[in-house]
Amino acid sequence: MLDGVNRQPVPYMERSRLYYEAQGFTRAYTWAQFDDAPFSPMPKPLAESKLVLITTAALYDREASDPRYVASAPLVPPPERLYANDLSWDKNATHMEDRGSYFPVAPLLAAREEGRIGDLAERFHCVPTDYSKRRTREVDAPEILRRCREDAADIALLVPV
Amino acid sequence: MCHQTVSLVARHLEANGIPTVVLGSALDIVEHCGVARFAFVDFPLGNPCGKPDDAAMQTSIVDSALELFEAAHAPRTTLALPWRWESDEWRERYMQVSPENLAELRRKGDERRAERQALRAAGRTRQE
Numbered sequence: 001m002l003d004g005v006n007r008q009p010v011p012y013m014e015r016s017r018l019y020y021e022a023q024g025f026t027r028a029y030t031w032a033q034f035d036d037a038p039f040s041p042m043p044k045p046l047a048e049s050k051l052v053l054i055t056t057a058a059l060y061d062r063e064a065s066d067p068r069y070v071a072s073a074p075l076v077p078p079p080e081r082l083y084a085n086d087l088s089w090d091k092n093a094t095h096m097e098d099r100g101s102y103f104p105v106a107p108l109l110a111a112r113e114e115g116r117i118g119d120l121a122e123r124f125h126c127v128p129t130d131y132s133k134r135r136t137r138e139v140d141a142p143e144i145l146r147r148c149r150e151d152a153a154d155i156a157l158l159v160p161v
Numbered sequence: 162m163c164h165q166t167v168s169l170v171a172r173h174l175e176a177n178g179i180p181t182v183v184l185g186s187a188l189d190i191v192e193h194c195g196v197a198r199f200a201f202v203d204f205p206l207g208n209p210c211g212k213p214d215d216a217a218m219q220t221s222i223v224d225s226a227l228e229l230f231e232a233a234h235a236p237r238t239t240l241a242l243p244w245r246w247e248s249d250e251w252r253e254r255y256m257q258v259s260p261e262n263l264a265e266l267r268r269k270g271d272e273r274r275a276e277r278q279a280l281r282a283a284g285r286t287r288q289e
Contacts, residue, residue: 024274159183
């Protein structure tokens with residue numbers, strides 16, 4: 001607490017539990033939790049590594065009821081915009097009209113130009129947000145891995161909405 | 162939910178030899194799941210790469226995330242970036258439950274349950 005203002009990180013898991021409880025959902029969501037976390041050391045310097053960008057935004061303006069699937073598109077030229085109206089983000093506090101606020105293609109192109117990263121994968125990937133942890137782990141994550149390997153990507157930057 | 166999804170994907174990539182950085186704003190969800198490298202931007206959900214129309218901030222944030230690839234030497238490394246949103250009102254307001262909006266939330270919940278049921282009945286859900 002500074003100046004009487006709460007600047008602690010927002011407790012999203014607790015906040016959403018109370019929110020959906022108030023909506024009448026009786027079973028609280030169980031968030032993914034692991035004791036371990038896998039870690040890969042850098043196989044080569046960043047300046048020689050090919051980076052792939054992964055987002056949870058979508059290529060088209062989905063309805064909230066549309067089933068979501070893994071999708072990919074060319075990074076250059078980047079899409080004029082991506083879509084996230086069907087996702088939960090703070091629609092009162094901010095907006096997502098500026099692509100650079102959630103899809104960092106310009107800084108990545110600059111980093112490649114300046115030699116701070118070796119290269120960029122030709123395409124980026126959209127991973128669908130899913131309540132089903134099983135579907136993310138067993139279907140979508142392996143598909144993203146397959147596509148990253150096709151891209152010959154060495155490292156991945158993941159940016160959730 | 163987006164933060165959990167990318168955390169699960171990041172874990173899968175790491176387990177298969179691809180180093181990752183997650184650049185996001187929901188600290189508790191990402192750390193609960195556990196990822197290798199996390200660049201934390203304490204902003205309202207939706208702008209993890211920086212404020213809209215502030216290209217200089219966006220470049221600085223992304224550059225910090227890139228540096229984390231080489232700076233982290235162990236899993237669960239979180240780098241908290243120093244940027245502040247201009248006000249803090251959003252912290253309490255997001256997903257707020259109050260006596261004033263309880264009836265509205267209950268109505269939303271009823272709508273959502275009915276919609277889900279209709280989608281399931283119509284087979285318009287993922288089957289994998």
